[in-house]
Amino acid sequence: MESQSIYDSLTWxxxxxxxxxxATTLTVKTAPSTDYWRKTHYGFIRDNGHFFNKHTEGDFEATVSFQGKYRDLYDQAGFMIRFDEKVWLKCGIEYYKGKRNASTVVTNDHSDWSVTPLNDMPEDGWFQLKIVWQRPAVEVFYRVDDSHEWSMMRLAYLIAPEEVKTVQFGLMACSPDGTGFEVEFKDFKVGPLSKAEQH
Incomplete structure (x- = not known):
């Protein structure tokens, strides 16, 4: 019997x-004018990025590796965790000022944004993300090519109604300003919290 891919359980x-x-990879070519953002600084709302996800209940942690052909301002890829169009987090790599940056956007009706330049990342390097969800807190970590310890990108808080029991979680890619780019994801895994993450 053919083994099921994790991607078989996701919807767009x-x-x-x-x-x-x-079985182990997802390759995406993004469309132009795709993004997730709400209000802050720029004034607009966009909610049309590519998001391959499933509804998940309870705490979890997840990891993924990915590599993209970033070329235009704000080209981006990574994880997204989302309650609705007003409450979500996206994290990963974003292309800004001609560089790849470790990037996180946290949105509780208004978006914020933080970036850290990846100056030492090889051009053909694989960026690895880890996310730890312990509602209502979410921790984001990154490293490059298995060669470093995990570094924290963000500890954030998502505000959502208690009656909403599930979140949407999965892989995200967008091209807000460019013509689109290609990104490949591999080794996407989602599971229960490890003992080290159980606080």
């Missing part, structure tokens, strides 16, 4: 026209 919110999956 704003699907891209061009994507492929295998």
């Amino acid at each position: 919110y704003c699907p891209p026209a061009d994507y492929t999956t295998s």
Whole structure:
């Protein structure tokens, strides 16, 4: 019997026209003018990025590796955790000022944004993300090519009604200003909290 891929359990919110999956990988070509952002500084709201996700209940942790052909301002890829269009977090790499940056956006009706330049990351390096969800807190970590300890990107808080029992969680990619780019995800894993993460 053919083994099931983790991607078989996911569904698209704003699907891209061009994507492929295998047992272990997802490759996406983003569409132009796609993004997630709410209000802050720029004034606009966008809620049309590519988001391959499933509804998840309870605490969890997840990891993924990915590599993109970033070229235009704000090209981005990574994880997203979302209650609705007003409450969500996205994290990963964002292309800004000609550089790849470790990036996190936290939105509780208004978005914020933080970036850290990845000056030492090889051009062909694989960026690795880890996210730890212990509602209502979310921790985000990153490293490059298995060669470093995990570094914290963000500890954040998502405000959502108690009656909302599940979150949408999965992989995100957007091209707010450019013509689109290609990103490949691999080794996507979601599971219960490890003992080290149980606070």
